[in-house]
Amino acid sequence: MTLLETRGLSRRYGGVTAVNDVSFRLEQGEIRSIIGPNGAGKTTFVSMICGRIPPSGGAVFFEDHDITNMSPWKRVMRGIVYTFQITSIYPKLTLRENVALAVQRRLTAKPGLHLSLSPDALDAAIDEALSAVGLNNEADRLAGVLPYGHQRLLELAMGLALKPSLLVLDEPTQGLAPGDIQPFCDLIRRTAKTSTILFIEHNLKVVLDLADRITVMDRGAILAEGTPAEIERHPAVQQAYLGD
Amino acid sequence: MRQAAFRSYAFHIAVIAALFLLQYVLPAYHIGTFTRIMVYAVLAIGYNILFGYTGLMSLGHAMFFAAGAYGAGLSVYWLGFGPIAALLAGVASAFVVSLLAGIVVLRVSGVAFLIVTLMLAQAAFLATLYFNTITLGDQGIVLSLRPIEMAGLSFALSDPSVKYNVALAAFAFALLFSLWLLRSPFGRILIAVRENEARTKLLGYNTFLYRFWALVISGTLSGLSGALYCLLFAYVGASFASLQYSTLPLLYTLLGGTGVTLGPLAGTAIMYYLIDISSSFTSSYMIIVGAALLVITLWFPEGIGGWVRRFLRRKPA
Ligand SMILES: Nc1ncnc2c1ncn2[C@@H]1O[C@H](COP(=O)(O)OP(=O)(O)OP(=O)(O)O)[C@@H](O)[C@H]1O
Ligand SMILES: [Mg+2]
Numbered sequence: 215m216t217l218l219e220t221r222g223l224s225r226r227y228g229g230v231t232a233v234n235d236v237s238f239r240l241e242q243g244e245i246r247s248i249i250g251p252n253g254a255g256k257t258t259f260v261s262m263i264c265g266r267i268p269p270s271g272g273a274v275f276f277e278d279h280d281i282t283n284m285s286p287w288k289r290v291m292r293g294i295v296y297t298f299q300i301t302s303i304y305p306k307l308t309l310r311e312n313v314a315l316a317v318q319r320r321l322t323a324k325p326g327l328h329l330s331l332s333p334d335a336l337d338a339a340i341d342e343a344l345s346a347v348g349l350n351n352e353a354d355r356l357a358g359v360l361p362y363g364h365q366r367l368l369e370l371a372m373g374l375a376l377k378p379s380l381l382v383l384d385e386p387t388q389g390l391a392p393g394d395i396q397p398f399c400d401l402i403r404r405t406a407k408t409s410t411i412l413f414i415e416h417n418l419k420v421v422l423d424l425a426d427r428i429t430v431m432d433r434g435a436i437l438a439e440g441t442p443a444e445i446e447r448h449p450a451v452q453q454a455y456l457g458d
Numbered sequence: 459m460r461q462a463a464f465r466s467y468a469f470h471i472a473v474i475a476a477l478f479l480l481q482y483v484l485p486a487y488h489i490g491t492f493t494r495i496m497v498y499a500v501l502a503i504g505y506n507i508l509f510g511y512t513g514l515m516s517l518g519h520a521m522f523f524a525a526g527a528y529g530a531g532l533s534v535y536w537l538g539f540g541p542i543a544a545l546l547a548g549v550a551s552a553f554v555v556s557l558l559a560g561i562v563v564l565r566v567s568g569v570a571f572l573i574v575t576l577m578l579a580q581a582a583f584l585a586t587l588y589f590n591t592i593t594l595g596d597q598g599i600v601l602s603l604r605p606i607e608m609a610g611l612s613f614a615l616s617d618p619s620v621k622y623n624v625a626l627a628a629f630a631f632a633l634l635f636s637l638w639l640l641r642s643p644f645g646r647i648l649i650a651v652r653e654n655e656a657r658t659k660l661l662g663y664n665t666f667l668y669r670f671w672a673l674v675i676s677g678t679l680s681g682l683s684g685a686l687y688c689l690l691f692a693y694v695g696a697s698f699a700s701l702q703y704s705t706l707p708l709l710y711t712l713l714g715g716t717g718v719t720l721g722p723l724a725g726t727a728i729m730y731y732l733i734d735i736s737s738s739f740t741s742s743y744m745i746i747v748g749a750a751l752l753v754i755t756l757w758f759p760e761g762i763g764g765w766v767r768r769f770l771r772r773k774p775a
Contacts, residue, residue, distance in 0.1 A: 266660065290662030302660075304653040315650050318643050319662040331643050333460060372661065 216278075217242040217380060217410050218263065223272035224434075225258050232258040234434035235272065240380075245402070245411045247421045250431035256414045257299050259431065260382050263412075264296035265289045276380070291323060293379030297369045297386065299414070305358025309349060309368055312357050313340045316375035343375035346401060363390045367398075374405060381405065383413040387420050399423055422446075463641060470637055473720065474630045481622050491734065493622045495727050496629040497686050498710065502722030503632045504679030505707035510716035511640060512672040513652030514567060518559070518575030519680050520703035521582035525555035526681030531599055531694030532592065540604050541615060545685050552681015555582075556674040564670055567655075576704070583699040598695020601688070621690045628686050629723075632679055637719050639675070648672050649717075680707070709747070713754055715763025724762050 218240040225233040233255040240246055248256050261267040263274055265286035273282045281289060304312050317339040322328040344350040347367040352360065357368055366389050373381055386402075387395055395417070402411060402424055415421045421428060421442070428445045430438040438448045445451055477496070481489055501523055508514050529551025533539040539547060563574050586593045593599070606613040606620075613620045639645050650658040651665050651672075658665050684703075688694040706729075707722075714725025732750055736743035758765050 264660065266656075285664065286659050287662045287664045290660060296660050298657075298660075302654060302657040304650060304657065306653055307649070311646070311649075315646060315658070316661050318646060322643060328643050376662065 215242045216240070217244075217276070218412075219275040220259075220263070221273045221275070223259070223262055223274065224270050225255075225262060225267060226270045231434050233262065233269075236431075236434075236436055238429065238436065240410060240412060242410055243406070245406050245424050245426045246413070246429060247425035247427075248412065248414045248429045248431060249416070249418070249421055250437070254431040255434040256431050257384055260296065260384060260412065260414060264294050264382055266296065290319070290376065290378075294382065295373045295376045295378035295380070296382045297366075297373050297384060299384035299388075301362065301365045301369055301389075303357045303365055303369050303372070305356065305365075307357060308354050309344060309357055309360075309371075310340055310353045312368055313343050313371055313375050316372040317343070320376055339375060343371040346374055346404075347371045348397065361391075363394055366390060367394070370398075370401075378409050381409045381411050381413075383411070383415075385414050385416060387415065387417050395420065466637065466641070467634075470633055470719065473723070474626070474633065477626055477629070478623075481619065481626075486618065489618055489622050491730065492727075493618070493625045493690065495723075495730050496622075496625040497683055497690065498706065498730065499723045499726040500628055500632040500686065501680050501683035501703070502707045502710040502714065502726050503629075503636050503719075504676045504681075504683065506711045506714075506716065506719075506722050507636060507639070507648070507679065508672050508676035509708065509711055510718070510721065511645065511652060512648045512669060512676075514669060514672070515572050515708070516575040516673075516676075517572050517701075517704045517708070518577075518579035518582075519677070519707050520699050520701060521559065521575075521579040522552050522556055522677035522680035523684035523687075523703045524582060524586065524699035525677075526552040526684030526686075527688040527694045527698045528586070528593065528684075529681070530685035531601060531688040534601050534603060534689075535599050536592070541606050541689050544689060545682075548685025548688065549678060549682050552684065553674065553678045555681070556677030559677060560670045560673045563673065564666055567669070579699070579701070579704055583696065583701075586696040586699045593694075593696065596696050598693055598697070601692040601694070603689065603692055615689060615692070625686065625690060628682060632682065633719065633723070636679075640719060644668075644671075652717075709751065711761075712751070713761055715761025715765065715767070718761070718763030718767060721761055721763035728762070 216239050220236055220238045223233060223236045236259060250256050258267060262269045265284060269282065273280055276292060276294060314336060317336055318331060321331055321335060341350055344353055347370055349364060349367055349371060357365060360368065366386065370386060387398060390398060399420060405411065425442055427440065428442055429436055430445060430451050438445060438451050480492065484492065505519055508516055526548040530544040530548030533547040534544045559578055562578065563571055566574055587595050603615050605615065615621065647663055647668050651668055655665050684698060710722055710725035710729055713729050714721030733743055733747060736746040754761065760768065
């Protein structure tokens with residue numbers, strides 16, 4: 215079943231066309247990687263999927279609903295969750311409070327005033343999310359004092375705590391310590407049992423290890439798409455990206 | 459976490475109890491001063507919800523203060539309301555004005571928010587003059603109030619001790635309400651909006667809506683302060699809508715420490731005494747206020763509350 219589809223999606227910045235008429239499909243349960251050189255339009259493309267940037271043209275469909283004009287917060291409630299390329303957390307709050315904001319969003323999904331929350335349910339979900347990324351022992355530290363790689367993992371924990379149906383990750387391994395990369399891949403594979411994953415990634419080892427399919431972007435357009443084996447063989451890809 | 463909540467409430471209730479006992483030891487002059495301080499602290503508590511917690515700096519809170527004051531004062535003067543009904547009318551009118559202001563400023567933040575709130579408040583100020591057949595403009599209205607009738611007893615609002623305790627009751631309500639609000643799931647989101655709005659949107663929160671309600675709650679509490687001020691001092695006039703009632707809560711909050719529940723009280727008390735004392739030996743006491751502000755912003759940017767909190771190494775409440 216198709217979970218996400220874009221039709222002719224475009225984004226222009228003045229004279230620059232960051233994303234040019236991209237039609238794209240993502241199947242439910244897939245782990246999909248988007249690769250491509252710097253400035254290819256990857257971040258802009260996924261930002262239009264999560265609603266952070268409005269498109270200049272085209273449409274986005276999620277579970278067969280047109281969500282092109284839907285606000286980013288409504289998309290989150292529908293299950294589309296995004297982690298930023300440049301880490302975006304709450305540096306002056308503790309890790310616990312950071313994750314609490316994500317957990318709270320899920321626990322208050324039903325309409326209503328939600329004047330209070332069960333502290334037990336909150337704590338349990340926070341611990342679960344922080345344990346998943348191995349930060350449970352740091353729960354009461356301020357997020358801003360963590361090393362950058364751990365801040366990235368915190369942001370991932372916030373994403374996981376929302377229990378997304380589509381998790382969009384923008385260069386998640388960038389800034390991770392080498393030792394953290396394998397656990398990260400394991401975590402994504404576990405997460406993929408319940409979520410569809412769309413991730414932008416520069417580390418080819420991670421891409422080839424995780425991705426079911428790969429989409430290659432270049433100059434705002436899709437250059438190629440296929441399984442890791444197909445992409446490795448693709449001549450245009452080797453020239454534009456892998457070959458450098 | 460639950461233990462922390464208990465300690466926090468206990469501490470705030472202890473402060474309220476201390477203020478209650480203070481009336482038995484303070485000399486008469488300072489009872490009057492503290493009455494005013496508590497009324498202004500309600501204004502500052504309201505201001506702190508928007509500025510300290512949500513991160514939106516307004517220069518228009520005089521409009522909410524005045525909405526409360528006029529709502530109360532005019533209903534006494536023209537409609538013959540008793541004090542309690544007038545207080546409710548004041549709060550209701552501030553609520554309505556906050557809703558309208560919220561709709562206007564919904565989509566702006568930062569400097570634009572500052573300017574739009576300033577302009578709205580100036581418009582409100584001019585309106586109090588323009589409709590002078592109702593408000594009696596500059597000259598204002600001196601009220602004669604009926605006593606509060608409660609449980610067969612009668613309390614005259616001219617009695618300093620009644621004033622003190624009414625102000626204390628309102629202050630206690632505002633303080634505990636703000637504490638409860640900020641510890642609630644809603645308060646958590648306000649802080650999130652202040653700390654990182656883009657992230658908060660992408661966690662699924664309609665941040666416009668939270669900013670809107672923060673403004674409405676903030677404005678309504680400020681209106682409570684205005685209504686109280688009008689009823690306790692039996693007067694309402696255009697000066698209530700003047701710029702000073704927008705800048706004072708900002709100064710109180712900055713001095714007391716933004717985003718600290720007790721900051722507004724500390725800031726109000728210190729600033730009030732600073733002005734009071736310095737104005738007794740110089741007419742240009744605002745220079746001293748200015749100097750104090752410089753010292754705060756340069757050496758204590760988190761205000762007294764922030765400094766104490768850091769000193770106690772407690773996490774943000
Ligand atoms: N806000 C903006 N204003 C103007 N141009 C922009 C803006 N955002 C992106 N661009 C341009 O759009 C193009 C695509 O940018 P984008 O960030 O989507 O690329 P990317 O594939 O994510 O690159 P990277 O691998 O470096 O993250 C680039 O040429 C970039 O300069
Ligand atoms: Mg990018």
